[in-house]
Amino acid sequence: MIMSNWLPLFILMTSFLTGIAIFFLREENHSTRSFLNIFNAVLKIFLVGLLMWGVFNGHVYEFRFPLFLGFDIVLNADSLSLLFVCLSAILWLLTTIYAIGYLKGTSNQSRFFGFFSLCVSATTGIALAGNLFTLLVFYEFLTLTTYPLVVHKGTKEAVKAGRVYLMYTLLGGAVLFFAMVWLSSLAGPADFTERGILSSVATEYHPQIIIIFFLLILGFGVKAALVPLHGWLPKAMVAPAPVSALLHAVAVVKAGAFGIIRVVYDLYGIEFCQQLKILQGLAIMAAITIIYGSIRALFQDDLKRRLAYSTVSQVSYIILGVAAIGPIATIGGIVHLVHQGIMKITLFFCAGNLAEGMNISRISEMNGVGRHMPWTMGAFTIAALGMIGVPPMAGFISKWYLGMGALQSSQLWIVLVLLLSSLLNAAYFLPIIYAAWFKDSKEVSFQGLTTKWTQNRRYLLYPPLVTAGLTLLMGIFAGLPFSPLGWVKLITLREYGH
């Protein structure tokens, strides 16, 4: 049992140590690096599986490391964190495979993969964080590890994007820092507990607690790209495709969203939130983000930028689900964390493939690409339809629960937002699919796929296919107990206690 408490740490360390080890590898040492990467990713999945099995059987895993004055680094495996860990572990493996293919023949690979692994361990840390403090630690760590990835190309544009990214995230981190210290001076080092811990704070401090709540939201909102804190996300698109994939699907935006989930459920507690009447504001913010992001996405011609704005919009579904009080909305929100991750990563893989295989980065150049890269575009189509919320793709499941949840808390306007957003989603995704499959590319002469693509096809193609498959399976088999939905239902049961 004592050994097993170290399991969360082991999971964290698999990617952390890999990252460190990779830094010391020579640039030319491709095979060792790839082996290390993949071996550890698989190991991580194995360990996560072990953890999952344990948690399912009622074991409690808690790794506690006293840092200072009562503030501990706590790694805690509860069902919510497992969901996120599992997502990151699986997507790490896929993204690593993809990145190996994607970066073949470029320089600075050791640096890239080093930070890549560190970034994943930061995400794992965020997922496993057992208190706000630990969450903050890994949240900042994430900022730092993703920055080199964003500026990896070293171009002027990349550096500029990195600057914007930092400006936003560090400001967010600072706000978070401030809010957390404030909170800790009111309530001490707050471990996450089911249904929150702050309700015991005396009533006279409630105004402060409310301000802290919004500061926390502000801090996490930067990474979750809540409007108007989203500015970095479209800019960060200059990063290499696997980075964008990771940024959008697992690491950064999800970290923000996950933080908000933690704050609402496990720090404040949903009932306390209701009592303070603070979720309405959050819901409105999320709704604005959803609509605004979609509208902006409509007008982007650059594929990755469009996807980025789509992320802005989609991630707020999670927040909306959290803010629309009620177990069903919660299910919708949290399950979207997984679903959006899988779908968005597929889309970015595909965007990367287009760029690599045919040097296409704009939608206006995509006419008829489905003919040349059918598998890639097939995966893209599945994921895009999922984003729109077409059944049986995973996206539908989340939307369904969100809608139901909104009704449960009698907030009809949320359904309206969902409706409008679905329409907008369709409006910016369908033209892409249309262009790829149904338009002829007669005006552009097709010069054949790049040699890089043909050489690395295996690495670049399988990951999106797998994720696209997952998108489908997660929707079709949503009823299974081990599907994300099933797992999320378990979490929700715990949070609401009935």
Added chain:
Amino acid sequence: MNINIFDLLLAPTLIFLAWQMLRARDLLVSIVLFIIFGVLVSLAWVQLQAPDIALVEAVIGSALTGALFLGCLGHMESHRKKIVIEKIKISKGSKVYDCFLSVLVISMGSILSWSVLTLPKNVLGLTDKIQSALAKSGVENPVTAVILNFRGYDTLLEMGVLFLVVVSVYALHAIEPVSIKIQPRQASRVLIAFLHILTPLMILVAFYLLLVGGHAPGGAFQAGAMLAGVGILMLVGGVAFSFNVERWVLRFIYVIGFGSFLLIGLGVMGGERNFLEYPEYLSKKLIFLIEFLATISISFILVTLFAGCSGFLNYGKSNSGTVRGVSA
């Protein structure tokens, strides 16, 4: 102690001298005034029943420091190609500033003086304790006891400071510790004759001071400064004299004062005995040994310091004043 007319005259004179010294138009005048100021200050020490300090002030504070200034000024002027008239006062329109600053300074002075008036009239300090512990210290002069025994640690560090400064001066000139060479210079015959008489006398005085330090005003610093004075005079006088010794010997001489003190301090340590805790039966001898070695070190160090700030330390091949080293 009651005040007498001499004090009443001396105190304003000192203030006036300090004032005039700083504002004198000619720097040479300033330095001369500084030396006079030092001599008068040592008179004040005597008035204040501090003969040890008076001696040190006269030898080190006044004479040696004055020599340092003179040497420095002389060196700078000899190197100056065209003489730039030093502006004593700062630029125009600064009268207002000067007044403002003076007001601030005066208020600081008044605050300090006012607080002095609130001091208790009669404070024993540690006099009694020192008197009672004096017997165990190995010396009779309370000041020497404090310096070398009760607060020997301070003195050890002070020796360290001296050593540190000599290392620093060498470092500053970026040269290895080498023998001090004298540039060929026309020595005045009078000076040489004077030195012939003075040198043995001063060495004698120095030894006397060293020996007497145990029970009367005197000690290593005074003695060392005396010896250094001889060296400085020889340097200034251009008397053929150089430390024609091996480098390591020179280094050894620099080190010996501080090093022996340190080693003795560490050597007596052990068991119940603390650092610098001399065994009672040995304390007198040990203190004398320390003082003796310190005197030698101090004298060499002081001469070197003088040499360092008056251009006798030769840095590099050229004397033209170009800076060696990496310019930024």
Added chain:
Amino acid sequence: MSTAILYSITGIIIFTVGLRGLVIYTHFLRKVLAINVMGTGIFMFLIALANRNSNGMPDPIPHAMVLTGIVVAVSATAFILALVVRLHAATGHTSFEAIHNDDRGAKL
């Protein structure tokens, strides 16, 4: 008024005179002189107040302190003068202002 008070206040005044000199005079040597004057002021303050005993015996501790202080002061003077000499040799100037004016534009 006792000698102690007289000399201690004299010391304070000498200190302030030195302080003023340190600020307004530009020549390095004057600044060093000023520092020395300030030090002497402080020493005088210490020694004067050591002399307040009713039994007529002065307190030897301040004496020791001043002795140390004088040695430190002379060391400091020697060191700073050596610095000044080098600086003068390198630049030909004898004050911060002069060096600064000479090198206006260069980063110092």
Added chain:
Amino acid sequence: MIFLLSNKLFWLILVFAPLLVACAFLVPRWRPGLTLLAPWMALPAFLMAVFVKSGSSIRIPWLLLDAQFGMDATAKVFLFFTALIWLIAGVYAVFYLSDKDKKSRFFVYYLFAMCGNIGLILAQDVISFYFFFALMSFASYGLVVHSKTKSAHHAGKVYICLVILGEAFIFSSLVMAVHLTGNIYLSHLPASIVGSPMRDIIIGLALLGFGIKAGALPFHVWLPLAHPVAPTPASAILSGSMINAGLLGWLRILPLGESAFPQWGILVIGLGLLAAFYGVFVGLTQSNAKTVLAYSSISQMGMMTIIVGLGLLVPDLWPGCWAVLMVYAAHHALAKGALFLSVGTAATKISVPLLRYLRNFGLLLPALAIIGAPFTSGALAKGSLKYVMSSVSYHYQWAYLVKWLISGAAIGTTFIMARFLWLVWPKKIEKEKEVSVKLGVYLSWGLMLGMVGLLPVLTQVQEFIKLPGKETFTFLKWSALWPLVVGGVITWVALTRRWKNSFCIPEGDVLTVYTRVLTLCQSAILVFVRFINERKEELSTSLIELRHRITSQSKHIDHFAQNFGSWKVFGVMFLTLFITFFLLLPFN
């Protein structure tokens, strides 16, 4: 057989087999074989419609969110004609389409859409219903744009836009309905909607959402665009089976027969009537045979809408109305399917005169059925509709008027059919324009015609459809002839007098209005976006300026900073600090 039917796996295979086959198309080698196999994937469904008793159902908890499939009376009828149409159209397509590549593409979409269509009929829970509905809608986009012409793309665009809009409406109405019900079983929905304050929203959204698919006004615009551009078998499917999916949606969700909703009832009836006439009116002005058929479908769907309206208006009559609706839907689906298929066979060269006459009769038969001529399924459907209207008139006087209006619409139907026949009737065409068609095309068409002909008989046999007032009329009733006669006469006059339609309403009539509105919205959003962009630009410019100001070599800042380094300032600072500190500390 019984074992098979009670086996979950069999159901699953039935519903999902088309999907698997469609996926198998990924392997190029298998494509030719799969193309032949594809149409037969509808056969099991057809057999099921015939053999499986209504009331049997199966739950698959791990699929979607607890999926449930089953057979009820409505499903049985719908499955019957839907599967039949898919089957026949599929076979037709195998022979009709020539290009190999295009054919396999066609069948991929065909299979997906078919799967959706069959699935949605069998689905008994909201989620799978919605899933299959969406699958059908999206897959048929491929059928619409099959020819890849400009007009096909345009039609496809309009179609997909409306699909999305429809999906959104359906989604929200379903969500609300499920929220009220507490579970996702379709059979529970209508009853639970009745008492809720949200029912009007739900009913409205459902009407809108499924109305789009059913071609109800004012969302009918996609029909006349999509039908002409789609390949003939696809048009048959679209108009024959897929439109009815919308109808099925209404039946599944609306609280028909549960409680009276007079306002909704009147509204729906009104819209239905309007559609019946509007379709005829616009259809007459069209010059493309398929467009004409499309407008006819709009008109006919209007008729069926009226019946749905009756269900909302007079719940007591619903069982009768339901039977009428079933018959009407089956009749219209088969007949319209046959009509569309005949477009492909009309303009062909047949050398044997007997066969030519047969073919010409074949062209005529479904048209007559649509008109409601005696001996046809149409007569049965319209007759019972009128009967129902009469019983409604006990409750509402104005139902008489409606009854007569329906007759008027029947006359209009005659016109439009005449118009269609006139457009496709084999004329003496030049030789090079003659197209030779494979035998299979004829055979499948013939099969369809046969089903049209057999339908009235089948209706009589199938005992679970109890048409109201069956004893008062038969489909042999001659009185049903009069609209045909009146219409026929007028048409004959028109033809002989050579009336020319002087104006032509563009396909998709009100579409231009929608486009206008959308363009306006778009420009409004653009203005908004531009505004935001400008503000952002300003902000970033000022930030950059600030950064520049901080980092640039400004003399002022340098000077200011250097002042701290000057002894003058230092002196003042030092002394001021001393005095301030002193003042801040206690004196005694």
Added chain:
Amino acid sequence: MTQIIASHASVWTIMLPFLSGVLCFMAGRRIGTLIGVVTAFILTILTLNLGVSVFQSGPSRYAIGGWSSPLGIDIHLDGLSVLMLGFTAIVGTCISMYAFGYFKDRKGLKKEKNKHYAKMGTYFWPLWFFAWGGLNVLFLSSDIFNIYVALEIVSFSAIALVALKGSVDALLSATRYFFLTLLGSLVYLFGVGFLYSAYGVLDLGLLETVIRPGMISTVAITLMTLGLIIKTALFPIHFWLPPAHANAPAPVSAILSGLVVMGSFYLLVRLWFETFTGVIMPVAGQLLGVLGAIAILGGALQALRQSRLKMMLAYSTVAQIGYMFLLFPLLAGNSIGQGFAWGGGIYFSISHACAKAAAFMVAGSIMYALGHDRIKDFRGLAQRFPIGVFAFALAGMSLMGLPPSGGFIGKWMLLKAAMLTGQWWYALLIVAGSILAACYIFRVLEITLKAANPGEKALHIPLRMQLSSLAMSFFAILLGLAATIPLEILKIDSPVFFQSMEGFIK
């Protein structure tokens, strides 16, 4: 206070640096370097040992010469002093390792220049060990006059180290530094004089018991604080620091910014929180706080404006010193807040020592390789010099106060103290300062990540230098991970209420 005669280990920690300083001087460059490195390691072991003994047996005193205070001079060992000693040793060891590589002959450099480095190397070691020894004296001494001498030793050796380079810039900054620091020492000494005249004791512990509020105490505190402010370079008397730190050779910059600053700050904290507790009014702390606040913002803004890396780091030191001084206003308020302020300020100073030393080492390595430290010409450094840039980034993390780093813990505690004492404006300031710090740190990092200019020549940096800077920066991070140990040590005989673990109002 416990009067246990400690073992002589504390004496050895003080005297060993002096001893080896002397030996280095005697031995010359080659052997001196070896002596230096070995001594550094021995010292680290010694101090760690000392730390363990204090941890186990609590605070102790050691009477030098057998004459305990008030007659003699005592060495006192408590949590704070041991902590300072320990960190000086750790930072010092890393710096020594670094200097070991720095003053070696450089391949690819002209003979003339190598000779220059050799000379610098000769004097670096004795001077550095005297500075180290002086610091150790300062940390352990409990006698205010003895501390004066220690301060002088530290200052003189620091100045000599600054001037070591011999360039006009170096000489000028050394001279300015000298005047200021000398003034600071004198003012401090004046304060000592006042205290002795009034109370007749020099021992810190005894003074604490006899000191009374009054004119004399006020003047003494003012003078001593002012003197130490000059030495610590708090705004507005910070101007001497940037040129001095920037123009010195890299190991020296590390020593100055890391350790020397920490020394005088330590003394100030000790005086305010132990000796003068009964006399000081919170409002006086506010003045220091305001000055600190201005330093944080002004220093950071100036750092942003610098075009040279070392200059930037030096201004960053000015800003970070401002942070340290925030502990004084936060002293006011409830006891929980006091504990956090005290712990936070000290923790901040030690983590700053580690981080800034690391940063300066990296800056020195870059200068070593490129021959300059112009930030705008750092393109591609991350690729060519990954260890260094990585070390810089880690150090930067601590300077920015990002978790997990020592700076973060320090800031967290200060921030918490601000919140607990209700002075939220300081909390905002701390956060704002962090952001500014991030601005100047990332300004450098982002350029290093840019694609390199082809064909630029650079010297190969010895691994020793790279690794020691890396180790130093790791240590800055480690301080954030293993904060319990230093904080537990800090608790030993801490002057403020420092026991409340959780520290919150509920």
